[in-house]
Amino acid sequence: MREVNIPISDEVVRSLKVGDSVALSGVMVTGRDTAHKWLADTFIKKTRPPQGDDLPTFDALKGFLSGGVIYHCGPVVSGLDTKDYKFVAAGPTTSIREEPYQGDVMRLLNVKGVIGKGGMGLKTLQACQEVPGMYLHAIGGAASWIAQTVTRVIGVYKLDFGVPEAMWVIEVKDFPVVVTMDSHGGSLHVEVEQKSKSVLDELLARG
Amino acid sequence: MQDLTEHIIELIRLASTNLPPDVEAALRKAVEQEEPGSAARGALETILKNVELSRSKSTPICQDTGTPIFYVHHPEGWSTRRLREQIVAAVIAATKRSYLRPNSVNTLTEKNTGTNIGDEHFPVVHFDEIEGDTLMMELMLKGGGCENVGAQYSLPNNELGAGRDLAGVRKAVLDAVYKAQGQGCAPGILGVAIGGDRGSGYTASKEVLYRKLDDVNPDPKLAEMENRLTKESNEMGIGPMGFGGKTTVVGAKIVGLHRLPASYFVTVSYMCWAYRRRKMTVKGDEVNYE
Numbered sequence: 001m002r003e004v005n006i007p008i009s010d011e012v013v014r015s016l017k018v019g020d021s022v023a024l025s026g027v028m029v030t031g032r033d034t035a036h037k038w039l040a041d042t043f044i045k046k047t048r049p050p051q052g053d054d055l056p057t058f059d060a061l062k063g064f065l066s067g068g069v070i071y072h073c074g075p076v077v078s079g080l081d082t083k084d085y086k087f088v089a090a091g092p093t094t095s096i097r098e099e100p101y102q103g104d105v106m107r108l109l110n111v112k113g114v115i116g117k118g119g120m121g122l123k124t125l126q127a128c129q130e131v132p133g134m135y136l137h138a139i140g141g142a143a144s145w146i147a148q149t150v151t152r153v154i155g156v157y158k159l160d161f162g163v164p165e166a167m168w169v170i171e172v173k174d175f176p177v178v179v180t181m182d183s184h185g186g187s188l189h190v191e192v193e194q195k196s197k198s199v200l201d202e203l204l205a206r207g
Numbered sequence: 208m209q210d211l212t213e214h215i216i217e218l219i220r221l222a223s224t225n226l227p228p229d230v231e232a233a234l235r236k237a238v239e240q241e242e243p244g245s246a247a248r249g250a251l252e253t254i255l256k257n258v259e260l261s262r263s264k265s266t267p268i269c270q271d272t273g274t275p276i277f278y279v280h281h282p283e284g285w286s287t288r289r290l291r292e293q294i295v296a297a298v299i300a301a302t303k304r305s306y307l308r309p310n311s312v313n314t315l316t317e318k319n320t321g322t323n324i325g326d327e328h329f330p331v332v333h334f335d336e337i338e339g340d341t342l343m344m345e346l347m348l349k350g351g352g353c354e355n356v357g358a359q360y361s362l363p364n365n366e367l368g369a370g371r372d373l374a375g376v377r378k379a380v381l382d383a384v385y386k387a388q389g390q391g392c393a394p395g396i397l398g399v400a401i402g403g404d405r406g407s408g409y410t411a412s413k414e415v416l417y418r419k420l421d422d423v424n425p426d427p428k429l430a431e432m433e434n435r436l437t438k439e440s441n442e443m444g445i446g447p448m449g450f451g452g453k454t455t456v457v458g459a460k461i462v463g464l465h466r467l468p469a470s471y472f473v474t475v476s477y478m479c480w481a482y483r484r485r486k487m488t489v490k491g492d493e494v495n496y497e
Contacts, residue, residue, distance in 0.1 A: 076308045088305045089270035094352040118390040140392040141481040143270040145257035162319030196443040200385045
């Protein structure tokens with residue numbers, strides 16, 4: 001298990017390969033479907049003008065995400081009434097839904113690590129090579145276990161997106177992940193997909 | 208009529224935080240089959256630690272506490288209108304207590320209601336009247352990741368070479384498992400409905416997931432197919448979380464429905480390893496959970 005601190009340097013990113021287990025510590029930001037669409041529409045494709053708190057939110061996010069990590073997660077959070085927020089359950093959500101946006105978001109904000117589950121596609125793999133960055137696989141469903149590694153909720157942006165879709169800024173200690181897409185073009189997901197396809201073809205031919 | 212609200216809150220707490228024993232046993236068996244030191248084994252070990260932690264702390268096993276799907280089998284004399292009100296009140300309370308994540312989003316306004324209550328389809332509640340004097344309420348929490356990889360096939364399917372028979376059903380289901388890869392939080396459990404229309408097929412493919420993992424289908428042909436689908440899905444080597452490995456699914460359950468002469472649907476509901484289902488029975492003042 002390799003220990004890695006956030007922000008992550010290019011050197012560390014390049015040294016990590018598919019299959020490496022990593023314990024992450026530092027500050028990361030959650031962001032999933034609504035957050036990615038908001039970033040893409042407002043700051044990349046610019047199909048909607050910034051409004052409300054969009055600009056100050058974007059500036060704050062830049063600070064956290066440059067060299068940082070975005071986590072595909074819609075947590076269960078307690079203390080919503082008192083704003084004394086605590087992460088109760090916080091496993092990863094399926095990442096492939098962010099495939100249309102992720103590579104561009106990584107480039108826009110210099111994101112070094114994307115945490116989620118299920119893996120991502122070729123656009124994101126390309127961005128991992130360029131930025132450079134990597135895709136880090138957390139264990140889907142291990143929500144109580146992962147929530148224990150969240151030592152502090154620093155703040156929340158866009159809570160009007162709803163609790164799962166809001167961008168939560170959290171501090172973590174020894175958050176466990178596996179590198180499944182690296183900055184050298186390696187992807188465990190491509191490997192497993194290809195192997196399983198050849199077995200499927202055999203099974204279908206068997207009648 | 209009795210007020211079951213507090214008991215329903217307990218049913219929700221159990222379902223969200225305490226994985227059923229048959230599912231946990233299957234995962235404990237699976238971990239032994241994976242290579243020591245592999246990512247697949249590491250994933251299953253973390254999953255099991257998470258299961259124990261969630262149980263001891265009464266926190267959700269998975270943060271996606273899913274669509275709450277209730278089946279209420281009630282004796283004559285119960286008001287389904289009042290039972291629904293009690294279920295709604297219990298869901299709101301369980302959300303406040305962080306047993307459930309607020310999961311109900313208005314698709315047109317994009318607003319999350321914050322309470323897990325939406326329209327007449329959220330939460331999902333089915334009622335049926337039964338004989339006897341014991342009310343039984345079943346609850347399943349089905350997360351979005353696994354729901355998204357569910358699939359429906361209309362046979363014949365030329366691309367798969369799948370005809371309108373059990374051999375064709377097998378091909379459709381294997382294709383669904385391949386397409387799901389690790390996205391549905393493998394190792395999964397397959398709920399399969401053969402026949403019906405598009406709507407009843409999906410409903411039945413979830414109902415069949417209320418069966419225990421270790422039970423045996425009374426129809427010997429379906430029992431054999433359930434075992435074969437489990438074995439062949441695992442041959443694909445997708446493994447826990449799609450990391451590669453021996454355990455891709457830990458079980459398959461099949462039900463056959465009547466169909467129109469023109470239609471032959473195969474519907475697959477993929478259930479993630481966080482297979483959260485619990486049952487409550489109420490007989491007079493006596494309330495039991497399993």
